[in-house]
Amino acid sequence: MDEDSKVEMSPQVMMARTKEFSLRVMRLCEALPGSPEAWSIRKQLCRCASSVAANYRAAQRGRSKREFTAKLGIVEEEADESAYWLETVIETEMLPEQRVRPLLEECHELLAIVVASIKSARRSAGKPSPSSKPSAIRHPPSAMLIGHGFDLHRLEPGLPLTVGGVKLEHDRGCAAHSDGDVVYHAVTDAILGALGQDDIGQLFPDNDPKWKGAESRVFVEEAVKRMGDAGYTIGNLDITVILERPNLGLHKASIKQNLAGLLGCDLSQVNIKGKTHERVGALGENKAIACHVVVLLIRD
Numbered sequence: 001m002d003e004d005s006k007v008e009m010s011p012q013v014m015m016a017r018t019k020e021f022s023l024r025v026m027r028l029c030e031a032l033p034g035s036p037e038a039w040s041i042r043k044q045l046c047r048c049a050s051s052v053a054a055n056y057r058a059a060q061r062g063r064s065k066r067e068f069t070a071k072l073g074i075v076e077e078e079a080d081e082s083a084y085w086l087e088t089v090i091e092t093e094m095l096p097e098q099r100v101r102p103l104l105e106e107c108h109e110l111l112a113i114v115v116a117s118i119k120s121a122r123r124s125a126g127k128p129s130p131s132s133k134p135s136a137i138r139h140p141p142s143a144m145l146i147g148h149g150f151d152l153h154r155l156e157p158g159l160p161l162t163v164g165g166v167k168l169e170h171d172r173g174c175a176a177h178s179d180g181d182v183v184y185h186a187v188t189d190a191i192l193g194a195l196g197q198d199d200i201g202q203l204f205p206d207n208d209p210k211w212k213g214a215e216s217r218v219f220v221e222e223a224v225k226r227m228g229d230a231g232y233t234i235g236n237l238d239i240t241v242i243l244e245r246p247n248l249g250l251h252k253a254s255i256k257q258n259l260a261g262l263l264g265c266d267l268s269q270v271n272i273k274g275k276t277h278e279r280v281g282a283l284g285e286n287k288a289i290a291c292h293v294v295v296l297l298i299r300d
């Protein structure tokens with residue numbers, strides 16, 4: 001049976017097989033002798049074999065792809081340990097090999113199917129398997145990464161003002177090489193910062209005519225692509241926009257919608273705060289706009 005045909009085995013069939021495997025192991029354990037060594041093996045073998053069935057069932061009820069693959073990872077570990085204890089029973093001759101060997105072969109078969117399922121789940125999520133593409137993150141990869149992004153642009157009369165992909169009605173706008181969207185720029189830098197991959201200025205130089213007047217959406221899209229390539233997804237992000245006028249309150253929902261779409265996350269994972277600068281400095285005099293972003297990335 002090749003890997004693809006193993007992957008195609010229905011979850012219902014696999015749930016029945018893992019449960020049957022668990023029950024057969026328990027019956028085998030009942031036949032083990034009463035020595036202290038056999039009692040120890042019985043305890044370990046029953047535990048990991050029943051865990052194979054329980055965690056496979058739990059994987060099917062996973063609320064996300066991440067939860068699904070995490071549970072299957074446990075199944076893989078427990079099946080591997082079950083194989084170890086079954087081999088030990090054979091090696092120590094506690095039971096006749098012909099009685100244990102079929103269970104060991106079933107265990108190896110279940111293990112191969114689960115490993116193939118994990119690889120398939122990673123492929124379908126568009127994520128490289130650890131062995132096929134190295135992560136940009138130094139090994140071992142962290143379960144979570146935090147990044148911070150900051151951006152500021154001058155506001156000058158007569159220019160368009162775009163904030164988080166929303167065009168605001170105002171008599172001033174950003175003086176910038178691109179469209180000057182401080183939210184998109186800071187989000188891009190926050191993600192790149194979390195990944196430890198340069199910054200927006202190095203990826204999209206402001207002296208490159210290619211990016212003149214560019215929609216900043218493309219910068220976020222590149223950061224999101226790099227995040228996916230590294231095996232991470234958005235945990236949440238917290239954004240603070242500093243702008244004296246106009247009031248950002250009416251536009252927060254649209255900005256959140258734009259970001260959630262670009263980042264592939266839920267609206268609840270994006271928070272936006274609007275602040276004024278209390279009439280202090282260029283920000284307070286409506287001559288500049290700034291944005292801070294803190295982002296949490298979670299390993300997928």
Ligand code: MG
Nearest residue numbers: 151152182185
């Ligand atoms: Mg900028």
